Structure formats: C-alpha cells, structure tokens
Amino acid sequence: QLLPRLRLLVSHFTTHPFHSTASVLTKASAANMSVEYSKELHIALLAVQRATILTKSVFNSHAKGTLSKSDTSPVTIGDFGAQALIIAALQHHFPEDEIVAEEEAKDLNENSQLRDLVYGLVTDAKLDNEDIEQELGGGIKGPDAMLDIIDKGRSLGGNKGRIWAIDPIDGTKGFLRGGQYAVCLALMVDGDVKVGVLGCPNLPVSDSEPLTENTGANATDAEGKGVLFSAVLGEGAASRALGKGKLENAHPIHMKPVSNVSDATFCESVESGHSNQSDSVQIALKLGITKPSVRMDSQAKYGSIARGAGDLYLRLPVNKNYVEKIWDHAAGDLIVREAGGEVTDTEGRRLYFGLGRTLKENKGVVAAPKEVHGKVLQAVKEVLNAHPL
Numbered sequence: 001q002l003l004p005r006l007r008l009l010v011s012h013f014t015t016h017p018f019h020s021t022a023s024v025l026t027k028a029s030a031a032n033m034s035v036e037y038s039k040e041l042h043i044a045l046l047a048v049q050r051a052t053i054l055t056k057s058v059f060n061s062h063a064k065g066t067l068s069k070s071d072t073s074p075v076t077i078g079d080f081g082a083q084a085l086i087i088a089a090l091q092h093h094f095p096e097d098e099i100v101a102e103e104e105a106k107d108l109n110e111n112s113q114l115r116d117l118v119y120g121l122v123t124d125a126k127l128d129n130e131d132i133e134q135e136l137g138g139g140i141k142g143p144d145a146m147l148d149i150i151d152k153g154r155s156l157g158g159n160k161g162r163i164w165a166i167d168p169i170d171g172t173k174g175f176l177r178g179g180q181y182a183v184c185l186a187l188m189v190d191g192d193v194k195v196g197v198l199g200c201p202n203l204p205v206s207d208s209e210p211l212t213e214n215t216g217a218n219a220t221d222a223e224g225k226g227v228l229f230s231a232v233l234g235e236g237a238a239s240r241a242l243g244k245g246k247l248e249n250a251h252p253i254h255m256k257p258v259s260n261v262s263d264a265t266f267c268e269s270v271e272s273g274h275s276n277q278s279d280s281v282q283i284a285l286k287l288g289i290t291k292p293s294v295r296m297d298s299q300a301k302y303g304s305i306a307r308g309a310g311d312l313y314l315r316l317p318v319n320k321n322y323v324e325k326i327w328d329h330a331a332g333d334l335i336v337r338e339a340g341g342e343v344t345d346t347e348g349r350r351l352y353f354g355l356g357r358t359l360k361e362n363k364g365v366v367a368a369p370k371e372v373h374g375k376v377l378q379a380v381k382e383v384l385n386a387h388p389l
C-alpha cells in the first residue's frame with residue numbers, strides 16, 4: 001500500500017521535484033524506492049503548459065494561419081509553434097530520446113512568411129517565471145533552427161527504447177471552431193506508455209463541473225480556465241489548474257463509479273467524419289442510455305471521463321481504411337487507465353502503441369469504468385457487427 005501512495009505523492013503533489021520535495025525523495029530513497037519518471041513528468045507538464053501559452057494566443061486571434069494538409073485536414077500556426085516548443089524542451093533534457101510528432105516543417109520551409117510568423121509566436125510564448133523558462137532551455141535560436149526542431153518529430157516509432165508522442169494541437173477543427181482542443185504529450189518505453197500529459201485550455205478547472213451539451217461550444221479561453229491532466233504508469237492520474245509559470249498543486253482524479261450503465265454520460269467527437277454518430281445512437285439505445293451524447297473535440301474527452309465529469313468515450317470507425325495515430329491516444333489512454341478506467345478498441349483489444357506512428361492493429365476506442373466496460377463493449381460489437389464497414 002505504502003509504495004504506490006508515496007510514489008503518487010512524489011510525482012503528483014510537488015511543484016518542483018528537485019527542490020521542494022527533497023525530504024520526500026530522501027525518504028523514498030532511504031526505503032530504496034524508485035521514483036520513476038518524476039523528471040519526465042515534470043518536464044512534460046512544463047513543456048505542455050508553455051505550449052498552451054502559444055496556442056491560447058493563436059486561439060484568441062482572428063488569423064490562425066490555417067493550411068490544408070495532403071489528407072485535407074487542417075493545420076495552423078498554433079500546431080507548428082506548439083510542436084517546436086515542446087520538442088525544444090524535450091531535446092534540452094532528453095537529447096537521446098526519439099520523437100513521434102504529428103506535424104512536419106515542409107509547409108513552413110516553402111513559405112518564409114508563415115515560418116517567420118510561427119517563429120514570432122515561439123519567441124513570444126514564455127512562462128512567466130524566468131527560472132522555469134530557463135529550466136526548459138530558454139528560446140529557440142532562429143527560424144531555421146525552429147524548422148529543424150519541428151522535423152525532429154519524424155521518428156518512425158516502434159517498440160524499442162524511449163519515444164515521445166506529441167500532438168501539438170489535438171482537435172484542430174475544434175480549435176478553429178472555438179471548441180475544445182488539447183496539447184498532448186506521452187512517453188513510451190519499449191512500446192508501453194509510461195507518462196501522459198494533456199493540456200486542455202478550454203475545460204473548466206474544477207473536476208466536479210458536469211459536462212453538458214455545450215461544454216466546449218464557443219469556449220472562450222478565458223482567464224481562470226484550463227486544466228492539465230497527467231498520469232504515470234502505476235502511480236495514478238491527477239489534474240491541476242493550467243497555469244503560466246510554476247506548476248499549480250495537483251490532486252488525484254478517478255473515474256466515477258457507474259452502478260447502472262443506463263445512467264452513463266457518453267462523449268464522442270463533434271466531427272461526424274471522425275466517429276460514427278449514428279452507431280453511437282444505436283449503442284446508447286441498447287444500453288438504455290437516454291441522455292444525449294456530449295460532443296467534444298480532442299483528447300479532452302479522455303480527461304473528462306478520467307475526472308468523472310463524463311463516463312464513457314466511444315470512437316466508432318467511419319470507414320475501414322482509417323488508421324488511428326498514436327499521438328491522438330497515447331496520453332489519454334494512460335490517464336483513463338490510471339484513473340480506474342479500461343480502454344480498448346471496438347474489438348476489445350488494448351490500444352498498442354509499439355507498431356509505429358499508427359495504431360495499425362486497433363479500430364476505434366471504447367473507454368469506460370472497469371465495472372461496465374464489458375457491457376459497453378458487448379453493445380458496441382453487436383451494433384458494429386450488424387453492418388460491417
């Protein structure tokens with residue numbers, strides 16, 4: 001009992017593991033307990049927090065510098081800038097680690113005006129505590145250095161060694177619409193997710209604020225909003241207010257126990273092109289759920305169910321060719337599991353992150369509290385098997 005408790009204390013309840021928790025750390029080492037991944041967690045939290053300073057500034061501006069990628073999905077100057085800032089911090093602390101990140105520098109290489117715009121955002125996005133800013137390695141040296149940094153995220157992934165997965169803005173469509181989005185970072189070791197962090201600038205700070213149909217609709221990115229979710233494998237999940245400098249205090253989060261699945265609130269994508277919204281209606285019907293789904297962009301869905309603000313997250317394939325990307329799920333999967341949930345694909349397999357940049361062997365997502373996951377999965381299978389894609 002003591003070991004997980006102490007580790008949780010060390011990794012989640014400290015704002016600065018290298019200074020203020022010296023006494024806890026000493027106790028841990030005296031008892032020969034390892035405090036695994038506390039530095040990785042600390043740097044990941046700060047890197048995500050700094051990146052949200054940039055994304056918030058773009059969210060609040062009219063010109064979001066949107067481009068269309070080869071798969072026709074959007075990317076903005078916010079995505080490029082956030083990716084550059086996160087990779088710069090990781091390289092400063094963990095130069096040997098590999099990085100799988102969503103965006104690439106190609107479009108900025110071909111457009112110097114856009115490149116300079118992004119570089120301007122990157123130099124402006126600073127944590128309001130100079131020591132902590134320096135701890136992340138300070139700024140990026142110039143626009144060309146920034147392009148190189150963005151392209152450090154081109155690792156092919158796999159099941160060997162330490163690999164970070166970055167989604168600099170998850171839910172770019174939501175970001176453009178004024179809805180929810182998340183800045184997502186996870187560390188995998190030998191294909192297993194060990195650390196996950198989600199920065200959700202448009203979610204309420206309070207874990208107890210219920211989700212409604214309008215959560216995220218016209219989110220205003222107001223002061224006093226925003227939450228950072230985190231988890232370390234085996235050490236539980238936590239949330240804290242998203243700040244601008246020193247990390248705020250964290251507290252543990254848990255899925256809400258669901259005794260009767262018909263009372264559950266389920267979350268799904270806003271975009272019907274990302275998740276089949278007519279299948280979800282059928283599944284809800286089978287489970288006796290009468291509440292309408294809460295539609296929300298990004299991995300904010302994983303964070304929301306992990307803190308008990310919602311109960312289920314269904315992501316139902318819309319076509320048979322789409323393969324999910326590891327950066328869209330790595331952090332959220334760990335946070336939900338560490339909060340007491342179970343996450344599988346629509347066929348009941350655990351999400352497996354060790355196969356490269358995509359989740360090749362998985363189809364969709366079913367995330368639910370452990371005690372009802374089996375029942376939800378059964379309903380998902382019945383509905384999906386009735387009309388194969």
Ligand SMILES: Nc1ncnc2c1ncn2[C@@H]1O[C@H](COP(=O)(O)O)[C@@H](OP(=O)(O)O)[C@H]1O
Nearest residue numbers: 169170171172173269271273274297298322328
């Ligand atoms: N056909 C599809 N099926 C499922 N997910 C898709 C998809 N096309 C794009 N996506 C992914 O859906 C993510 C957003 O998820 P959500 O709908 O839950 O907000 C996108 O992340 P980005 O916004 O980072 O590109 C993108 O990777």
Ligand SMILES: [Mg+2]
Nearest residue numbers: 073074102172
């Ligand atoms: Mg994208």
Ligand SMILES: [Mg+2]
Nearest residue numbers: 167170171328
């Ligand atoms: Mg994404």
Ligand SMILES: [Mg+2]
Nearest residue numbers: 102167169170
């Ligand atoms: Mg993205």
